[in-house]
Amino acid sequence: MRIKRVPLLLLVLPFAILVAAAYLQWALFGLPPLPPAPPYNPTTDPSGFPAWLRVAHFVNFLFLVLLIRSGLQILADHPRLYSKIHCTPGSEWLRFTPVEVPRDRIYTAKDDCVYLTPWIGLPGRRHTIGMARHWHFLSVLFWVGNGAIFVALLFATNQWKRLVPTSLQIVPDAWAVFVHYATFHLPPEPETYYHYNALQQLTYFGVVFILAPLAILTGPSMSPAFTSRFSWYPKLPGNRQIGRSLHFLVMCGFVVFLIGHVAMVAITGLARNMNHIVIGTNGMSPIGIYLGLVGIAVVTGACVLAYWAAWHKPRLVQHIAKATVGPLMMSPLDRHESRSEFSRESISPYMWANGKVPTSDAWRALSENGFKDYRLRVFGLVENPVELSLDDMRELDKTTQITLHHCIQGWSGIAEWGGLQVARLVQLVQPKAEAGAIVFYSFGEGGEGGPFYDSLPLSNAKHPQTLLAYEMNYEPLGTLHGAPLRLRVENQLGFKMVKWIEAIEFVSDVGTVGEGEGGYNEDHEYFGERAGI
Ligand SMILES: Nc1nc2c(c(=O)[nH]1)N[C@H]1C(S)=C(S)[C@@H](COP(=O)(O)O)O[C@H]1N2
Ligand SMILES: [Mo]
DSSP, rough: OOEEEHHHHHHHHHHHHHHHHHHHHHHHHHHOOOOOOOOOTTTTTSSOOOOOHHHHHHHHHHHHHHHHHHHHHHTTOOOOOSSTTTTOOOOSSSOOOOOOOOOOOOTHHHHTTOBBBTSSSSSSSSHHHHHHHHHHHHHHHHHHHHHHHHHHHHSSTTTTHSSSSTTTTTHHHHHHHHHHHHHHOOOOOOTTTTTOHHHHHHHHHHHIIIIHHHHHGGGGGHHHHHHHHHHTGGTSSSHHHHHHHHHHHHHHHHHHHHHHHHHHHHHHHHHHHHHHIIIOOOOOOTTTHHHHHHHHHHHHHHHHHHHHHHHHHHHHHHHHHHHHHHIIIIIHHHTTOOOOOOGGGGOOOOOOOSSOOOOHHHHHHHTTTTTTTEEEEESSSSOOEEEEEEHHHHOOOOOOEEEEEEOOTOOOOEEEEEEEEEEHHHHHHOOOOOEEEEEEEEEOOOHHHHHHHHEEHHHOOOOOOTEEEEEETTEEEOTTTTOOEEEETTTTTTGGSSSSSEEEEEEEEESSSSSSSBBHHHHHOOOSSSSOO
16 A cells, blocks of 8 residues: 555644644643533433434444445555546555556556455455445445435434534533543543433534535546536536545545444443443343344345355346446436536546457458558448448548546546547438447457447437547547547446447347347446446
């Protein structure tokens, strides 16, 4: 792991200053007096922990664990965090790989993935981002749903009074408690069955009302469909990579809280605390501890089950995600014609690459001849099948756009693309009424051999920013980035954008192509077919 000095200081210094200030205050003035317990009104103030609260607390714990573990796995697919949108190697503020990216040979973003032990990552090992994303998105539906119910019930009952401070006095009060903890003077426990101490209240408030919303809000800043529709959104944190970095830091916040929270539960009266958390009583019996251990076993079991399903039933998980995450999270984004463009000055100096450069004789011969003999074959369910040379395409029409590429792995980069709108091609070939999707076949092979391909529903193929690009950054498309022709679909993730295109087929349904999942990565790596987030 390597972190640059400035971000390290920015992260560590505030905490170090707080602890140093606490020590100084103790050394100079002694421990501050602790705030008195607030007056308790049995008719209006909360007493104990109702069942809904305990259930929500457990459900939250379960899905938070799944989210953190699958999130770390997603990070392992591109173990670098940047402050700039360009992702130039060497510019990362934090990285979890010792590799310095070589510039003298092809080194793809996929080469850069790191192994993550299944004890930490879900589903673990190397380049398992397809499955990790399914678990991440499935978990987030339940985590957010549960959180919404929890917050609604907090305010529907008097339980909100535990968490929400009603006076600024909370700040000096929490500071007094902090000076005690930081200097290892445990303050007397409050009657937590009725109220928390000031620091505890402020911390829980921060986790529920700041950290959790930040986790939810930073997520969509990484979605190509969302950010091409709302191009202002990723500018809120600064840019997409800052959004991604914040998403990671929020996760770190949750981990730090989890460790501190569990430690405090253990230190400040384990049996009583566990009875509060698990069965809602205020006694000293060990039953809460036992049932709590059962709860931890259930969470562990869920992790084992998710791991097993990812490795033994990946197709099933992929299909469940398609049936649930698809309609709930993707459909609202799919429907919109959106465009997000960047200025010429913002073009990235470096663009990561993925995929295997074609090795077939046919492609090599074309390449050696500068693709003069290249003919794009467009066939299938069309009235007017065509074969187009690059010149034919140039004559038909040319559209240019400066857009942001979002790879599923997390890296991004801005480039100019010039080429033929797929919508124009559709107009030319006249799809038959049965045609529902377009399949793009590559000269290149996929990671496990066999031709690389992917598909688009006809609706998205008609999007104004869906392009067959033969130009990148004002020059003919180079070998590494897909010469002679590649797809650009700006509201989708990079893996949909087939490079080195050989032919295009109009089909009724992608189920008949390859293994029927819609593309090579969908077939082989269980990626979701709709790639708007
Ligand atoms: N033929 C082919 N096209 C492909 C791939 C591939 O493996 N083979 N990888 C895809 C992925 S995962 C990404 S992120 C983009 C990368 O485009 P770039 O290399 O131009 O940055 O290409 C896509 N097109
Ligand atoms: Mo990608």
